[in-house]
Amino acid sequence: MKIVSIRDLSTRLGEVLVHRGVNLELERGDVMALVGGSGSGKTALLNQIVGLRAPDQGEIRVFGQPLHGGGRAREAGLRRRFGVLFQHGALFSAFNVFDNIAFPLRELRVLDAGLVHDLVMLKLAMVELLPRHARLMPAELSGGMVKRVALARALALEPELLLLDEPTAGLDPDRSDSFVRLIRMLGEELDLTVLFVSHDLDTVAALATRVAVLAEQRILAVGSMAEVTQYDHPFIRNFFFSERGRRALPTPT
Template structure:
């Protein structure tokens, strides 16, 4: 399977009689940036949760780093998950903890590192996402929207994951902050080489970052390929999504 980081085989997801995913299969290779798009209620976040093992599909198999999550023992399951970082849509910072404590939280959960090393890791990740050491003393309520995203990204990266999951990473940011965040993420990806799975609705982010795009519609993955392949899709949802007014403006000149 080459350097497959995630592989999903014939995934069905059902909640009672409601079918969310119908026979979804995909494979992501090491270093790819995968953008997952779809309409409201299409199951984008649910599919991402299944990839990381936070939710089990009704049918089908999910392989993470070549190992089947459904067959993995609880301890091994957690070891595989520890190789992943997650940035939630709102940042999901703990409001009662300082920036330092938020970023340090995943490291302390592992329980293998002393405080001196933890402090070094936190400082290093703050600088990596473009924040000063002073930011470590702030509380989440004192942060701007852009700073919240950067702190959340620092927390997601603190364990140096091989696989990064991002749920609407530019949601709530103005166009300037969104562009800055995309530039930051692109630079970190080039430097560190991690694989990215990103749920997004932002066409600029897709154009600027993604090496592969998945389009969920009618309970299926109707597109799974390059941005050019997504643009060439004749599926009605994909045509509407990528070739509406904004899509035509964003992708103008893209073959």
């Protein structure tokens, strides 16, 4: 079963046709990077996979099921099976760190307070934060900590699929490296399937097992880093073989 399958997806944002016939499949255990230029509709695609936007045309299935329709309970149940890390964290600013991570757990309305507390503390430790950070408000956190807390919240419901929008944007190279390492470690440990959007080549090279290139309103190429870079296209040349790109690629071709 495919974790995510997108078939013939077309998206129109206002007057602009962003996607035309996008096809993409995500297998269990994949760590896929979705790359593309600014404005190529990466985030729009991610939002549709998450279900924030219903597809205009075409079909998106997550865990083999469509995201929309079939009643609130079915939709909610399906959405609990994946976690999303938004670009700016999207922490609830009125809650402290503890309550932010506890929120999805409490929404289940079956776990008692003691268990929720223990689970939150466990997630906090998993993203390498300290117990005392639990009481901080989002406004008091640094950029790297916001991402970690948001990751802990995304992992709260033990998802099988993790979707990340620009996981390392706005982090300095050092923080960015350690965040990538954390995602990779958790991904292996929790057996996650990961789809992430990034235009940072270092992040892509360090994290992804497969790369999908979104350009010219469609998926240009999908495959391992080596396969994708074989494909001859101005965007791919630009993205992977610029001065910056050569530095990030493990084996220069």
